[in-house]
Amino acid sequence: MADVLVIGAGPAGVVAALRAADLGKQTTLITRDEFGGMAANDGPVPVRTLAHAARLLRDSRQLSRYGIAVSEPTLDYPRLLERVREVVNEVRAHSVFREHLDRAGVTIHERAGTARFIDPHTIETERGLRLQADKVIICTGGISRRLPVPGFELTATHSDAWRLTAVPPSILVVGGGATGVQVASIFNAFGSRVQLFQAGPRILHTEDEDVSAAVAAAFRHAGIAVRENFGAIERFEQTPGGVRMVFAKDGQRDSTEAAVVVVAVGWVADAEGLQLAKAGVLTDARGYVQVDAYLRTSAPHIFAAGDITGRLMLAPQAIQDGFVAATNAVQGMTMPVGEQVNPIGSFTDPEYAQVGLTEAKARETHGILVAMVRFDSTTRTIIDDRTTGFCKLIVERSTHIILGCHIVGERAVEIAQVVSIAIAAGMRVDDLARVPLSFPTYAGILGRVAASATRQLNLAVKWQAHQVEE
Numbered sequence: 045m046a047d048v049l050v051i052g053a054g055p056a057g058v059v060a061a062l063r064a065a066d067l068g069k070q071t072t073l074i075t076r077d078e079f080g081g082m083a084a085n086d087g088p089v090p091v092r093t094l095a096h097a098a099r100l101l102r103d104s105r106q107l108s109r110y111g112i113a114v115s116e117p118t119l120d121y122p123r124l125l126e127r128v129r130e131v132v133n134e135v136r137a138h139s140v141f142r143e144h145l146d147r148a149g150v151t152i153h154e155r156a157g158t159a160r161f162i163d164p165h166t167i168e169t170e171r172g173l174r175l176q177a178d179k180v181i182i183c184t185g186g187i188s189r190r191l192p193v194p195g196f197e198l199t200a201t202h203s204d205a206w207r208l209t210a211v212p213p214s215i216l217v218v219g220g221g222a223t224g225v226q227v228a229s230i231f232n233a234f235g236s237r238v239q240l241f242q243a244g245p246r247i248l249h250t251e252d253e254d255v256s257a258a259v260a261a262a263f264r265h266a267g268i269a270v271r272e273n274f275g276a277i278e279r280f281e282q283t284p285g286g287v288r289m290v291f292a293k294d295g296q297r298d299s300t301e302a303a304v305v306v307v308a309v310g311w312v313a314d315a316e317g318l319q320l321a322k323a324g325v326l327t328d329a330r331g332y333v334q335v336d337a338y339l340r341t342s343a344p345h346i347f348a349a350g351d352i353t354g355r356l357m358l359a360p361q362a363i364q365d366g367f368v369a370a371t372n373a374v375q376g377m378t379m380p381v382g383e384q385v386n387p388i389g390s391f392t393d394p395e396y397a398q399v400g401l402t403e404a405k406a407r408e409t410h411g412i413l414v415a416m417v418r419f420d421s422t423t424r425t426i427i428d429d430r431t432t433g434f435c436k437l438i439v440e441r442s443t444h445i446i447l448g449c450h451i452v453g454e455r456a457v458e459i460a461q462v463v464s465i466a467i468a469a470g471m472r473v474d475d476l477a478r479v480p481l482s483f484p485t486y487a488g489i490l491g492r493v494a495a496s497a498t499r500q501l502n503l504a505v506k507w508q509a510h511q512v513e514e
């Protein structure tokens with residue numbers, strides 16, 4: 045019997061297994077498919093590789109503006125998919141986690157098939173492995189939500205989109221969340237005619253409203269047909285050229301069609317095959333595994349970490365969860381999942397990112413001040429001809445603490461990392477304004493926007509070199 049058995053080798057499971065082994069426990073890690081989980085094999089890594097190709101295409105369009113003559117670039121999609129596979133394999137091969145796990149003596153069973161509970165301490169996998177453990181940590185992640193509408197089987201998920209052998213002439217993306225907007229943006233860059241349909245009033249509904257509006261406007265400008273508030277889907281049906289979606293709004297029936305329809309309407313827990321009831325593990329109303337602040341489930345010896353708990357569905361948060369769950373599984377309830385700063389962003393064109401509170405949320409609980417600097421007014425963005433976007437900073441008036449930052453535009457995700465550190469450190473906005481960020485850089489916009497907030501607050505700013513732009 046192992047001391048600790050971890051199910052699922054995504055970021056949460058890998059770190060949970062490593063932590064348990066580091067704490068001296070005999071640990072086993074099993075996973076249905078490849079090591080690395082969604083993060084390495086089907087999520088950020090392949091998406092980022094395709095987004096990089098999309099960026100290269102858009103960068104190439106600038107060449108003539110900078111006096112460089114080349115012929116029109118063409119996309120060899122099968123070659124690009126080969127590159128995606130190369131990258132995925134390389135990332136997996138260089139995983140430091142794999143090396144550490146091997147060195148820490150963790151027993152790893154990859155491609156073991158779906159694991160399920162036989163009783164609270166026994167797991168069996170599709171491929172016939174039977175394992176017993178004192179403690180179990182469930183890290184099985186999430187999967188695309190399916191819609192209970194006729195013809196749904198004609199639609200694709202983001203995973204199918206990456207596996208297409210050619211760029212489709214047209215693509216309909218249903219769902220304007222983080223995954224949907226990335227699929228739309230990437231295939232638009234590759235030359236598909238893209239429609240992006242969102243049931244709610246705005247795409248990216250968890251982002252600041254200014255971000256949703258700016259990304260939607262930029263998408264429309266780039267030729268994507270963005271339709272918000274489109275109504276409710278009635279059915280999907282096959283057509284000679286692809287798939288038709290029939291939908292209705294306010295009693296009016298309408299339809300649209302495309303060669304490929306990708307549905308990206310959220311995630312559900314990958315818990316179906318686990319037979320959780322046999323272990324006494326409860327799920328919440330949305331189907332995610334219920335956990336307390338220590339990531340312990342309703343069964344006291346079973347913990348859960350990462351996407352399976354249905355909180356923030358991101359790789360860094362899954363990693364932190366894995367560490368916390370394993371610590372508590374081994375040492376008792378010593379480490380709660382703390383409040384943390386969560387930068388979120390996507391590699392669309394334009395990129396967008398957020399950290400901290402949105403303006404609407406901040407207004408509910410704080411007296412705030414908002415400062416904004418547009419990308420068409422900073423030196424680096426003008427040099428690079430990347431002038432679409434803005435950086436918006438939200439500051440608490442009474443304490444001058446930074447509550448949130450929202451960015452649309454080139455390198456938005458990278459800029460958000462810098463603000464995350466400022467927020468995590470509890471920096472006041474006038475402190476941020478005093479940091480001499482390099483000139484001319486994308487992150488330098490933070491100095492501008494912090495200086496603008498500082499001035500609005502009538503605080504003294506000691507001017508630094510980067511504020512030559514002010």
Ligand SMILES: Cc1cc2nc3c(=O)[nH]c(=O)nc-3n(C[C@H](O)[C@H](O)[C@H](O)COP(=O)(O)OP(=O)(O)OC[C@H]3O[C@@H](n4cnc5c(N)ncnc54)[C@H](O)[C@@H]3O)c2cc1C
Nearest residue numbers: 052054055056076081082083087159185350351357358359
């Ligand atoms: C298109 C896309 C883009 C994304 N982009 C980003 C991004 O840019 N940044 C970011 O931080 N996050 C991103 N994410 C989210 C990120 O991939 C997840 O948050 C992260 O992978 C969650 O880690 P996890 O360990 O909880 O689960 P996963 O990575 O999903 O790993 C779960 C593992 O458990 C295995 N498993 C499932 N059920 C069983 C079972 N019954 N038995 C055995 N094994 C099982 C699965 O095969 C899988 O290997 C993206 C996701 C998608 C889909």
